[in-house]
Amino acid sequence: MNNYSREQFDVLVVGGGPAGIAAAVRAAESGVRVGVVDENVVPGGQIWRGGPSEGPHSSDASSWLLRLKKAGVIVLCGKRVFHHPEAGVIMAEGLDDVWELSYRNLVLATGARERFLPFPGWTLPNVMGAGGLQALVKSGLPAQGKRVVVAGTGPLLLAVAAYLRQHGAEIPLICEQTSWRRLARFGMSLMSHPGKITQGLQLKRDIAGVPFEANSWIIAAHGEKALEGVTVSHAGRTGVIKCDYLACGFHLVPNTELAILLGCRTRNGYVQVNDLQQTTVEGILCAGEPTGIGGVDLALIEGQIAGLAATGRTSEAQALFPKRERFRRFARLLDATFCLRSELRSLPSPDTLICRCEDVPYSRLREHTSWRSAKLHTRCGMGPCQGRICGPATQFLFKWNPDSVRPPLFPARVELLAAQPQSIPEVTGEIQ
């Protein structure tokens, strides 16, 4: 039978990315018992995946990861939160273990995922998210000599193109769906964010010579058993490009499922928080992308504020408010620059699958008027991803609103759900 363990924390953080690490480190300074639970193999989240040696944020990454190590925080990696049986308790599962984690204060730092939009051929193997392909290359996939078209929207596209190129890939084209006009306005507004300009200039050097088109998007991916090429639309014209991989993502959507399950109120799709990053549920705070897509700098500040607030250090938290406001302005700028153009709604053909888990095509969905009705009649969103991929897509395509979240948050193994504490192992020191 599975190992069943119980742990108690003064402050428990869900998510080991920048926001979660910052929250845990600042909370642990008060000498209280702090834990971080994360589903990845090591802490760092998606942006710091692959360790501190990679990317433009490397010095931040290594210093925060070091601080986490020294802070006496209990880090539980490879554990995914799937249930909230009662107030003050969440359940997490590992490969063959179940954890009952109780807390006085909970910090949700659950990050974001890429938004995917359907187009003909998007289910072919080797069509991946932009961050998705980068994650695979960071996990050992050789990119040397591969032709990769990078497409979609958002600042991640440039970062991914630069990363892939550093690893030997050839990038025949980056397609950005937003307009040159919006990009120009974005560039001008960056003047008030000097740090971002430095990062931007570094990126510009890294992708010098790579063809970049705005007003451009993928209209189809082609291939027999896997991707062989893509058809690109650009300024009303179309062209076919041969490639090994398509890295395609449409900016980010926040992971708010756990917050919603815990009863936290959301507004416009984001978890609602007050100045101290406190949600509408007492004792539960939220930091980073779930409160608004703002990137790593905002996540680090919000995480620190949450960690300080969770341990009663209000005035220290308040000292960080001006910095947070500056990065929030940048977040609003991102939203305005990379909002999706309506032409993308007409990309799916009738037989394009929208729900990849249950193979539900566009033609079966468009007759429905709500997400709920579509779920009940077509099984759209009822597969293992529980609507995490097709939910944001149908929200854009049909303007459907997502409905409530029910446990388990992920398909947990039945024996884990039924597991009872048989013997409670004594926990001493650090657990990995």
Next chain:
Amino acid sequence: MPSEFTVRVNGALVSVSAGATVAVAMVIAGQPCRNSVMGEPRGPLCGMGICFECRAVVNGIPHSRTCQLLCEPDMEVKTDE
């Protein structure tokens, strides 16, 4: 663990570096992770454990999310049917 070793993907040996995920081994092998409800081949999409497209049979355990699982020497991986 050696710095480079082999795993078996649908019967064929694939060489991977230590730290590679099982999803990476399947992409290198050119094998689909799973076949969909209608029988379409599928591979990794999100790379971060959310989409479940990369689930495969790993050492006999079906529906394993291969992007969240590290390769181990002599691992046996098969397309999830």
